[in-house]
Amino acid sequence: MNTSAGRRHPRIAVVGIGNVLLGDDGFGPLAIEMFRCNYECGSDVEILDLGTPGLDIAPYLYGTDLVVIADAVHADERPGTLCIYSEDDLLAQRAQLRLTGHHPAVQESLAHLRLAGNAPSELLIVGIVPESCDFGNGISPSVLNASPFAADKIAGLLVERAIDCRRRHAPCQPNFWWLSSDRRDSVHNEKDQNQSPRTSGCLETRFPGTDCQ
Amino acid sequence: MARVSIDPVTRIEGHLRIDVEVDGGTVQKAWASCTMWRGIETILLGRDAREGWVFAQRFCGVCTTVHAMASVRAVEDALQLDVPANAQYIRNLILIGHALHDHIVHFYHLSALDWVDITTIPQADPARAASIADGVSIWPGNSRRNLEQVQNKVKGLVASGQLGIFSHGYWGHPAMRLSPEMNLILFAHYLQAIEFQRKSCQVVGILGGKTPHIQNLAVGGVMNAINLNSLATMNMDRLGTLQSLLQDLVPFVQQAYFVDACLLAASYPEWFRYGRGVANYLAVPDLPVDAKATQFDLPGGVIMGGNLGSVRPIENWRDGAIRAAIAEDVTHAWYVGEGAQQPWKGKTDPNYTDFQGDGKYTWVKAPRYNGHPMQVGPLANILVGYQSGHGLTRKWTDDALKRIAAVHGPTLRPEDLQSTMGRYLARAIRSAMLSDLALQHLQLLTANILKGDDTIYNPPQFPQHQIAGVGLHEAPRGSLSHWVVIDKGAFSNYQAVVPTTWNASPRDEKDVPGPYESSLLANPVADPAKPLEVLRTVHSFDPCMACACHTLDASGREIAQVKVL
Numbered sequence: 074m075n076t077s078a079g080r081r082h083p084r085i086a087v088v089g090i091g092n093v094l095l096g097d098d099g100f101g102p103l104a105i106e107m108f109r110c111n112y113e114c115g116s117d118v119e120i121l122d123l124g125t126p127g128l129d130i131a132p133y134l135y136g137t138d139l140v141v142i143a144d145a146v147h148a149d150e151r152p153g154t155l156c157i158y159s160e161d162d163l164l165a166q167r168a169q170l171r172l173t174g175h176h177p178a179v180q181e182s183l184a185h186l187r188l189a190g191n192a193p194s195e196l197l198i199v200g201i202v203p204e205s206c207d208f209g210n211g212i213s214p215s216v217l218n219a220s221p222f223a224a225d226k227i228a229g230l231l232v233e234r235a236i237d238c239r240r241r242h243a244p245c246q247p248n249f250w251w252l253s254s255d256r257r258d259s260v261h262n263e264k265d266q267n268q269s270p271r272t273s274g275c276l277e278t279r280f281p282g283t284d285c286q
Numbered sequence: 287m288a289r290v291s292i293d294p295v296t297r298i299e300g301h302l303r304i305d306v307e308v309d310g311g312t313v314q315k316a317w318a319s320c321t322m323w324r325g326i327e328t329i330l331l332g333r334d335a336r337e338g339w340v341f342a343q344r345f346c347g348v349c350t351t352v353h354a355m356a357s358v359r360a361v362e363d364a365l366q367l368d369v370p371a372n373a374q375y376i377r378n379l380i381l382i383g384h385a386l387h388d389h390i391v392h393f394y395h396l397s398a399l400d401w402v403d404i405t406t407i408p409q410a411d412p413a414r415a416a417s418i419a420d421g422v423s424i425w426p427g428n429s430r431r432n433l434e435q436v437q438n439k440v441k442g443l444v445a446s447g448q449l450g451i452f453s454h455g456y457w458g459h460p461a462m463r464l465s466p467e468m469n470l471i472l473f474a475h476y477l478q479a480i481e482f483q484r485k486s487c488q489v490v491g492i493l494g495g496k497t498p499h500i501q502n503l504a505v506g507g508v509m510n511a512i513n514l515n516s517l518a519t520m521n522m523d524r525l526g527t528l529q530s531l532l533q534d535l536v537p538f539v540q541q542a543y544f545v546d547a548c549l550l551a552a553s554y555p556e557w558f559r560y561g562r563g564v565a566n567y568l569a570v571p572d573l574p575v576d577a578k579a580t581q582f583d584l585p586g587g588v589i590m591g592g593n594l595g596s597v598r599p600i601e602n603w604r605d606g607a608i609r610a611a612i613a614e615d616v617t618h619a620w621y622v623g624e625g626a627q628q629p630w631k632g633k634t635d636p637n638y639t640d641f642q643g644d645g646k647y648t649w650v651k652a653p654r655y656n657g658h659p660m661q662v663g664p665l666a667n668i669l670v671g672y673q674s675g676h677g678l679t680r681k682w683t684d685d686a687l688k689r690i691a692a693v694h695g696p697t698l699r700p701e702d703l704q705s706t707m708g709r710y711l712a713r714a715i716r717s718a719m720l721s722d723l724a725l726q727h728l729q730l731l732t733a734n735i736l737k738g739d740d741t742i743y744n745p746p747q748f749p750q751h752q753i754a755g756v757g758l759h760e761a762p763r764g765s766l767s768h769w770v771v772i773d774k775g776a777f778s779n780y781q782a783v784v785p786t787t788w789n790a791s792p793r794d795e796k797d798v799p800g801p802y803e804s805s806l807l808a809n810p811v812a813d814p815a816k817p818l819e820v821l822r823t824v825h826s827f828d829p830c831m832a833c834a835c836h837t838l839d840a841s842g843r844e845i846a847q848v849k850v851l
Contacts, residue, residue, distance in 0.1 A: 094329060094344050124498060125347025128395050129387070132484035184451040185395065188439050189477040250340070 083138045085118045085236055086193075087227055090144040090179075092125050093251040097145055097152075097203030097216045100223075103249060104143035104199065108224035110245040115237035131182035137193040139234060141227050142179070146200030153202065153215030155223055157230075160196040195234075199226050211252055287314070288814040292821070302790060302829055304802070305643070306820055308811045313820065316799070316806035318790045319641060319648040327634055330780040335361045335772045336505045336746065338780070342768065343499055345782065350498045351384045351490065352761040353782070356768040361505045361746070363603065364755025364772050370741040371577045373507035375731035376493050376520075378573045378583075379528070380500060381759070382724045383489035386539060388762035388828075389664075389717045390486070393543055393710070394472075394479040397825040399455050400818060401550055402472045403462040407440040410466035419471045422549065422693065425541035427478050428471065436474040456818045461810075464553055472550070475542045482538040485531050489724075492528060507743035512735055525732050532728060536721040547714030548686050551707050552695025561706030561823040563805025564659045565592030567666035568788070570608070570767070571600055572760035573723060575730065579603060583723055584760055585679075587670035588655065594701055597673040603758050608655075612767070612783065615652040618645070618792040625795055626654055629769035629781040630754050652794040653783050661801040662764025662788040663827060665703060665712040672700045678719045686715050706805070709826035748775035761785055763828050789827045802827060 087108060089101030102122040109120050121133055134140055148156050164180060186192035201223065204213035231238040293303035303319040330338050338361065343354035355377060362369060369377075412433040419428035443449060456462065464472070487497050493510065494500025502509050511519040551558070571586035579602060586600035600608055613626035622635040632651075639646045652659070660666075671679030683700055691697045703712055757768040764785030771779035791800025802824060809819050 092344060092347065094341070122496075122499060123347075124344060124350065126498060127348050128391060129348055129483070129498065131395075131480050132387075132487045135480060135484050181395075181451045185477070185480055188443075189480050191480065251344070 083117050083236075084136060085114075085139045085231065086133060086137050086141070087118060087120045087231075088130075088133065088140060088142045089120075089122045090125065090130075090142055096206045096211060097201070097213050098206040099212060099251065100145045100201045100203065100216055100220070101143040102251075103212060103217070104201075104220050104223040104227070106247045106249065107220045108143075108227045110247045111221065111224050111241060112228045112238050113241050114231070114239075118231070118236065118238065127178045128182055130179060131185055134182060134186060134193050134196075135191045138195070139231075139236070140193045140196045141199060141230055142196065143199045143201075143223060143227065145203040145206065146198070148200065148202050150202045151215075152204035152213065153219045155219055155226060156198075156200040156202070157226065158198040158200060163196070163198060197230055199223050199230070212249075290811070290814050290817050290820065292817060292824075293319075302824075303641075304806070304820060304824055306806055306809075306811070306817070308814050311810055311812065313806045313809045313811060316803045317643060317647055318650070318792065318800065318802040327780045327782060330777050332776055332778075335364075335748065335770070335775055335777055338770070338777060339503050339505075342782070345784075347498075348388070349384075349761060349763070351380055351494065351500050352759055352766055353768070354500060354503055355381060356757040356759045356761075356766050356782070357770075358503050358505050358757065359603070359759065360755045360757030360768040360770040361772065362755070363757055364753040364770060365505075365746050365748070367506055367744055367746055368577050368579070369507045369744060370739070371734055372510075372512060372731060372739060372742050374574045374577065374579070375727050375734065376502070376508045376510055376742075378727045379724060379731065380490050380493050380502075381572070382720045382727065383486045383493070385720055385762045386535065386717055386724070387483050387486035387490070389713050390479050390483055390539070390543060392713065392762075392828045393547065394476040396828070397710070397822075398472055398476055399452070400822045400825055401462070401554065402464060402469050402476075403457050403459075404440055404452060404455070404469060404473055405444060405449075405457040406464075406466040407437055407470050407473060408444055408466075410437060410470040412437055412470065415467035415470045418467055422689070423541045423545040425537065425545070427474065427538075427542065433470055433474055436477060437470055439477075440470075440473065456816050459816055459818050460812055461818055461822075464550075468549065468553065472546055475546055478538070478542065482535055485535045489528060489531050489535070492524060492531075504743055505746045507741075510742060512740040512742060514735065520735070525728070525735075528728055529725075532721075532724050536725065539721045540718045544682070544686070544714045544718040545689070547711050548689040548695075549693065551686075551711050552690045552693045554707060555696040557707035557822065558696065558698065558702050558705045560809050560819075561709070561805045561826060562592070562704045563803075563807075564661045564799075564801040565704055566590050566655065566658050566660045567669055568655060568660040568662050568765050569600075569666040569670040570758040570760050570765045571602060572758070573727065583678075583726070584667065585671050585674045585676050586758075586760070586765075587674055588660075589666070589669055589673070590658070592701070592704055594669060594673045597670055599670075599674055603756075608758075609756060611656045613654055613657075614781075614783065614787075615654055615794040617652070617795040619648055619651045620646050621651065626657075629756075629767070629783055630771055630779060632769070632779070632781040634781070648790075648792045650787050650790050650792060652791040652800060653788050654794060657796075659791055659794070659798055659800050659804075660788055662785045663709065663712075664716040664762075664764075665709045666764060667760060668703065668712040668715050669700065678722055679715070682715045682718045685718075686711055706809075706823045706826045713828070748772065750774055752778070764788060786827075786829055790829065802829075 089105035091098040091101035093099035288308045291305045305317040306313045307315040339354040339357035342357035343350040345353045415433050416430035491497040495502045513519040567589040569586050571582035573583035575581045588598045615626040620638045622637045641647045752773050754771045759766045767783045769781045789801045793799050
């Protein structure tokens, strides 16, 4: 945001990109949820599930010091392999984010922000080679198994840059709400009128950074 | 006769292919084909109706909140469940925040470079540009100093010989006609726009708990606990933050975006003659101002045959005619079945045949309103509002038309907006109007809370028998409807009729084309290898954007590849 007093609060964004309904394309949101549950960070770190924002990613990168993007990538490796890229890799197309849908948009957003003077100082990508990005297929075992390592990698990148990020003594239970196959023939009505409204279980992740004991 | 195939036109979600036959420099025939199917509605079958919105907002990465909103409204409609006034206002503010974001991105980042040639910016005289801009707007970002800074950035870019993401524009195309000064003004706002996108995201984030995927909805209301004495809830502090964000955002929309759209319209008057297409319009009422949703701040209605006087108002969401009128035809779409199906009975069984111009050629169904194709979007919104005597629509439309005439543009009537440029202008008019409404709805919310009303939620009760409902929303790209059938609290059918389905509709069983297809007819195409004019009309609907166009000759051989910004 705008900084009036000339003192700039460092902002770090840990961003998950991908459509959770498209199998391993949901790696980004999965990895950052794993990171949120296993690590705690200072208030200067924002954890953001951005889905598939296209050019709409720009406002979230605006004015940041460091961005770490987790996403599925194209790479000539076995599914489940983690690949770390820099911004230069992305611009030189050595890093290929999975969907043509969001691939050019990240570069364009960065170019816009750079011209406007609000680009992140550093951008890193924690990518994974997906097994299957088909609709409604859930996450492949290889990608699921790699996700705690992706969380560790994100944490490592932050710690290397002297950013406050510590492993939780008691990890939270990750909430991969989109993987639940919770279908039914009927639901129970709420008996108590004062009961708080029911929605999906994802509410625990509402305010990133808050503790979840 | 040249056959031009632009595939994909879409950059964001879903893939769009446009094929046109060009003869004598104009388009003779056009096809719109969506080349990607996800059958995403099927993921909702059997799920708890209270949770549908969480999945629905993942339909699209850009229009997240709109699907969440249509989904809860559909279930509430089926239950005939009212939501409290506070919930209406909070939802409305989220929808406005999202819409402003979307319209700003569309005008500047998705389509401005169809009209603005950035390679002329180094020749601009910044003092003259500042004086032009000052003559039409009080926007503070137009200072000579600001414009000089932007010019220097562009000079650096051009001198480096590496335009990067801008290297594939149609620079120097004969249809690019703005002066270097105008190009500089618009590109300066293009860069400034990012800061205001951010502010509109923050509005959505404060109310929705998270953005781009909001977390505060519930069937029956919202979950924004209201307590003026608590730090953790909706309190005067948060309301104040919203107020100050809007006070920053509104001037950009009304003094920069709106004015730029008027300048663009005045500079390209011939584009009010192209791109009319389907002249039947549908807009649904939105921004309810009371708990029972009897009064709306955005009027809905139907206009047929381009005759604005024929407007039939849609008074509210329970309007019986709209429920009976909408059906989807799959004659030319890759689905099993023939003829039109009412969405509650709609099926989504794929039947892929490859692209067959006279047969099936798209994944988009053909929605029809009493058998007619309809155009949806800000233009429909504005025409319906203007003709219904809606105060804010009239205020901003009249202002726009006056501004265009004042800078030596054409003298236009509201009916002249039925065109490619009219769609751009209508989107800016709608944005200016929504900016006023954002401040009004924040006042409504604040006043209601101060009155002592802290109700946010009416709990749903699901009956044991089957119920059906439709959730309507006038989204940034036009009328959106989610149609649900619920059995004992779980979805047994779910169909979304989205704005792009209306506009990108293929031909129907009577071979009548949809809005994209018919709007392209008679469009000029100066150079089939650079189909800029086709893109201007397609982009005027705000579909997802093009990243690469493959231009093919009739034999299907690629004759040129043009990347589009």
